[in-house]
Amino acid sequence: xxxxxxxxxxxxxxxxxxxxxxxxxxxxxxxxxxxxxxxxxxxxxxxxxxxxxxxxxxxxxxxxxxxxxxxxxxxxxxxxxxxxxxxxxxxxxxxxxxxxxxxxxxxxxxxxxxxxxxxxxxxxxxxxxxxxxxxxxxxxxxxxxxxxxxxxxxxxxxxxxxxxxxxxxxxxxxxxxxxxxxxxxxxxxxxxxxxxxxxxxxxxxxxxxxxxxxxxxxxxxxxxxxxxxxxxxxxxxxxxxxxxxxxxxxxxxxxxxxxxxxxxxxxxxxxxxxxxxxxxxxxxxxxxxxxxxxxxxxxxxxxxxxxxxxxxxxxxxxxxxxxxxxxxxxxxxxxxxxxxxxxxxxxxxxxxxxxxxxxxxxxxxxxxxxxxxxxxxxxxxxxxxxxxxxxxxxxxxxxxxxxxxxxxxxxxx
Amino acid sequence: xxxxxxxxxxxxxxxxxxxxxxxxxxxxxxxxxxxxxxxxxxxxxxxxxxxxxxxxxxxxxxxxxxxxxxxxxxxxxxxxxxxxxxxxxxxxxxxxxxxxxxxxxxxxxxxxxxxxxxxxxxxxxxxxxxxxxxxxxxxxxxxxxxxxxxxxxxxxxxxxxxxxxxxxxxxxxxxxxxxxxxxxxxxxxxxxxxxxxxxxxxxxxxxxxxxxxxxxxxxxxxxxxxxxxxxxxxxxxxxxxxxxxxxxxxxxxxxxxxxxxxxxxxxxxxxxxxxxxxxxxxx
Numbered sequence: 001x002x003x004x005x006x007x008x009x010x011x012x013x014x015x016x017x018x019x020x021x022x023x024x025x026x027x028x029x030x031x032x033x034x035x036x037x038x039x040x041x042x043x044x045x046x047x048x049x050x051x052x053x054x055x056x057x058x059x060x061x062x063x064x065x066x067x068x069x070x071x072x073x074x075x076x077x078x079x080x081x082x083x084x085x086x087x088x089x090x091x092x093x094x095x096x097x098x099x100x101x102x103x104x105x106x107x108x109x110x111x112x113x114x115x116x117x118x119x120x121x122x123x124x125x126x127x128x129x130x131x132x133x134x135x136x137x138x139x140x141x142x143x144x145x146x147x148x149x150x151x152x153x154x155x156x157x158x159x160x161x162x163x164x165x166x167x168x169x170x171x172x173x174x175x176x177x178x179x180x181x182x183x184x185x186x187x188x189x190x191x192x193x194x195x196x197x198x199x200x201x202x203x204x205x206x207x208x209x210x211x212x213x214x215x216x217x218x219x220x221x222x223x224x225x226x227x228x229x230x231x232x233x234x235x236x237x238x239x240x241x242x243x244x245x246x247x248x249x250x251x252x253x254x255x256x257x258x259x260x261x262x263x264x265x266x267x268x269x270x271x272x273x274x275x276x277x278x279x280x281x282x283x284x285x286x287x288x289x290x291x292x293x294x295x296x297x298x299x300x301x302x303x304x305x306x307x308x309x310x311x312x313x314x315x316x317x318x319x320x321x322x323x324x325x326x327x328x329x330x331x332x333x334x335x336x337x338x339x340x341x342x343x344x345x346x347x348x349x350x351x352x353x354x355x356x357x358x359x360x361x362x363x364x365x366x367x368x369x370x371x372x373x374x375x376x377x378x379x380x381x382x383x384x385x386x387x388x389x390x391x392x393x394x395x396x397x398x399x400x401x402x403x404x405x406x407x408x409x410x411x412x413x
Numbered sequence: 414x415x416x417x418x419x420x421x422x423x424x425x426x427x428x429x430x431x432x433x434x435x436x437x438x439x440x441x442x443x444x445x446x447x448x449x450x451x452x453x454x455x456x457x458x459x460x461x462x463x464x465x466x467x468x469x470x471x472x473x474x475x476x477x478x479x480x481x482x483x484x485x486x487x488x489x490x491x492x493x494x495x496x497x498x499x500x501x502x503x504x505x506x507x508x509x510x511x512x513x514x515x516x517x518x519x520x521x522x523x524x525x526x527x528x529x530x531x532x533x534x535x536x537x538x539x540x541x542x543x544x545x546x547x548x549x550x551x552x553x554x555x556x557x558x559x560x561x562x563x564x565x566x567x568x569x570x571x572x573x574x575x576x577x578x579x580x581x582x583x584x585x586x587x588x589x590x591x592x593x594x595x596x597x598x599x600x601x602x603x604x605x606x607x608x609x610x611x612x613x614x615x616x617x618x619x620x621x622x623x624x625x626x627x628x629x630x631x632x633x634x635x636x637x638x639x640x641x642x643x644x645x646x647x648x649x650x651x652x653x654x655x656x657x658x659x660x661x662x663x664x665x666x667x668x669x670x671x672x673x674x675x676x677x678x679x680x681x682x683x684x685x686x687x688x689x690x691x692x693x694x695x696x
Contacts, residue, residue, distance in 0.1 A: 037571060
């Protein structure tokens with residue numbers, strides 16, 4: 001028994017015919033380990049530890065216990081009837097990751113990595129955060145297990161996501177503003193990497209998305225695959241079969257890869273990854289590397305990037321801080337190239353409209369990140385019959401975004 | 414055009430005078446502009462540089478501290494591109510055919526230009542070696558082939574955390590010299606333990622059959638001389654780049670500061686390791 005077969009419950013040998021990644025973390029030509037020499041040894045140590053514990057029954061049992069008793073899993077697969085009726089097509093089901101402890105899927109991964117850090121004897125935890133959800137989820141597990149927690153956050157994001165900054169501080173974390181570069185998520189990631197290089201002996205870096213050097217993309221995917229596994233079980237329970245489509249938003253892509261992974265071999269299930277279209281992909285002001293970028297190397301892996309024609313990473317634009325990232329997890333890059341997942345973008349306006357719709361029709365305030373996936377359901381559902389089922393991964397709740405929403409409507413809270 | 418394939422300036426510099434420890438200053442190309450970079454390269458040579466490491470500015474320099482990050486931002490604000498960096502080397506070669514030039518940077522600009530085109534143009538410009546910070550040897554096969562074809566040396570990093578098995582594996586891929594990162598940290602960090610460095614360098618030299626250059630954390634003449642006692646070359650970057658940041662627009666002050674710093678390191682290194690010519694011995 002290892003964590004992968006457990007994740008798939010043995011009913012879908014996910015890697016059949018598509019053995020990804022290879023031993024060095026390559027998904028096709030993507031992924032790998034593009035890091036400075038000082039990090040090679042700690043990354044190798046992490047690879048060995050993860051290889052060992054992903055097959056360790058006691059580790060898996062503890063992870064599953066924490067998901068049930070601390071995170072509150074399984075969360076529901078909820079039939080959004082009023083919204084489905086209004087759209088007049090496929091039935092829409094919401095995977096309620098927003099109901100997890102701390103309000104998003106991010107906790108799945110931080111629980112897993114914190115358990116690994118404990119086994120590796122690392123007492124100091126660092127993390128980067130964009131919207132603050134990963135920072136909160138990291139601060140939470142550090143409080144839970146008594147570990148020092150330092151969270152790097154772009155200075156611009158600290159302003160946009162003030163409630164989450166305060167949450168992290170309440171939980172005992174130190175939040176370090178990052179003033180370099182574009183002062184957003186990518187710069188926070190740079191700064192966390194720099195911290196790690198200087199403190200490799202006692203520090204564990206909990207990366208929040210399915211990107212970075214091997215084994216992070218695989219590890220973060222595995223810890224989040226509980227999302228897709230539950231979708232599978234709950235779909236069969238509610239409808240007697242697998243869904244016809246699964247939609248998830250993609251920034252770095254951790255909630256999406258977690259939702260998609262158990263379905264990769266189920267070719268009858270259409271998978272849609274929705275990036276942040278910002279002002280519109282055609283304006284250049286967006287955060288949609290899979291839709292409008294090209295392959296390159298950043299943050300330890302080869303993947304699709306937003307870059308200029310000289311190979312410099314360019315600033316991204318999205319109303320949602322959690323999607324405001326110029327790269328994407330390497331497995332998504334590979335899934336795009338092999339055509340298994342369809343990637344598209346939703347604009348700020350489309351995401352905001354979907355947010356309001358869900359609030360009014362279903363009584364759920366979605367995170368602005370998740371609202372990009374909802375926006376795609378608005379386009380997709382009417383094209384499908386009412387006997388079809390779409391699952392939208394509602395990756396987080398929107399309480400953190402109320403200041404952003406109020407500002408857009410010209411209000412101050 | 415320079416016949417780059419037949420010239421191995423890095424090996425020439427290390428082989429020229431066995432008693433001379435090489436001094437390898439680093440500056441970021443295009444900081445604050447390319448003309449300043451060109452003038453500074455000559456100043457570095459006049460004051461004792463043997464090899465110049467020229468930084469390719471990148472938007473996300475993950476292995477660099479705040480000083481070189483700021484230099485990258487200044488260079489990029491001025492619009493410096495990888496092809497401009499190659500151009501400044503070509504301009505330098507018009508009057509200097511001896512000093513080796515090693516480009517140091519991150520993968521993505523090279524990837525965007527294309528490895529083959531990059532290697533050909535770099536060799537044609539008179540570049541001697543390439544060090545890509547975020548390209549460990551494990552991922553380097555494709556670029557390595559192109560560098561080799563173009564006659565360019567591939568310089569790799571070794572660190573305090575590199576295990577012995579990796580030391581030898583990395584050295585097998587490397588040519589010119591290996592760059593020992595003297596501390597666990599980013600460029601410009603200030604916690605150099607020179608006795609630890611000395612024992613690591615001796616250990617590396619027992620396993621690796623290439624010159625060992627040491628960088629990260631060398632700030633002044635004293636630390637340069639101490640490191641030069643065991644290393645084959647001393648690399649100094651952030652302290653010089655900070656001077657560019659301070660004096661950028663004031664050419665006289667900039668060249669006085671950078672030239673003076675390099676000169677003092679050169680003199681301290683020569684004094685510590687024994688000068689090639691000592692008047693006392695003539696008497």
